[in-house]
Amino acid sequence: MTALRxxxxxLDLLPEPTDGRRYEIIDGELYVSKQPRFEHQFAAxxxxxxxxxxxxxxxxxxxxxxxxxxxxxxxxxxxxxxxISYERMRTALWDDxxxxxxxxxxxxxxxxxxxxxxxxxxxxxxxxxxxxxxEYWIVDTxxxxxxxxxxxxxxxxxxxxxxxxxxLESPLLPGFRLRVGQxxxxxxx
Numbered sequence: 148m149t150a151l152r153x154x155x156x157x158l159d160l161l162p163e164p165t166d167g168r169r170y171e172i173i174d175g176e177l178y179v180s181k182q183p184r185f186e187h188q189f190a191a192x193x194x195x196x197x198x199x200x201x202x203x204x205x206x207x208x209x210x211x212x213x214x215x216x217x218x219x220x221x222x223x224x225x226x227x228x229x230x231i232s233y234e235r236m237r238t239a240l241w242d243d244x245x246x247x248x249x250x251x252x253x254x255x256x257x258x259x260x261x262x263x264x265x266x267x268x269x270x271x272x273x274x275x276x277x278x279x280x281x282e283y284w285i286v287d288t289x290x291x292x293x294x295x296x297x298x299x300x301x302x303x304x305x306x307x308x309x310x311x312x313x314x315l316e317s318p319l320l321p322g323f324r325l326r327v328g329q330x331x332x333x334x335x336x
Contacts, residue, residue: 154220186288186332187256191227193330194254194286198230201323208232208251215245218278224271227286228254230320249278251319256286272296276303282319291331 191212198210210230217223231239231250239248253275255267267285275283276298283296283303291311296303309315311328 152221184259187227187258189332190286190288190330191254191256194256194284194325195228197323197325197330198228198252198320201320202230205320205322207320208234208236211250214250216250217245217247218249218274222274222278224274226253226271227256230254249275249280251281252284252317253280253282254284254286256288272303282317284315286330288331291328293327 195210195212202209208231210228212228213225214229215223215225216229229246229250230252231246235248235251239246239250241247253271255271257264257267272283279298280303281298285294285296287294293309293315294305295307295309295315295317297306298304309327311331313327315323315325315327317323
């Protein structure tokens with residue numbers, strides 16, 4: 148018996164989620180994520196704000212929160228955040244309002260649970276590698292760090308873990324600098 152492979156057409160048949168859930172297909176398998184927690188969104192917003200400020204200054208591209216990316220009929224993902232150059236966006240953004248080519252940068256914020264972490268640390272890097280994502284950042288709100296992966300021509304490889312008191316920089320984004328600790332909620336309540 149062969150396993151059922153989900154496709155983009157199958158996603159179109161699913162009811163529109165009203166509770167913030169996200170549907171993704173990775174290698175033909177359906178993954179459903181719950182609404183992200185506060186710390187998750189706070190970190191994603193912090194990285195997005197830094198990318199937006201750099202993008203506004205450089206004029207080179209734009210960050211986008213939770214975009215739909217349809218790489219293949221059986222690879223549809225919704226990362227937490229991407230950064231895409233205006234040059235690449237010309238061909239990547241189709242009339243359906245989704246991206247169909249890899250952005251230069253993908254950012255995922257880890258959600259609680261082994262299954263979620265496994266998807267972000269194991270499955271998604273394989274998809275992003277195949278599709279040509281240049282950089283992949285995994286933001287860990289518990290360990291308060293960012294794991295940086297860069298494409299070496301063959302695959303995405305881990306190059307550095309940037310911790311709470313360090314600056315995140317990227318050759319992809321000349322002049323970009325983010326103090327990693329600024330993206331984590333410091334309990335100001």
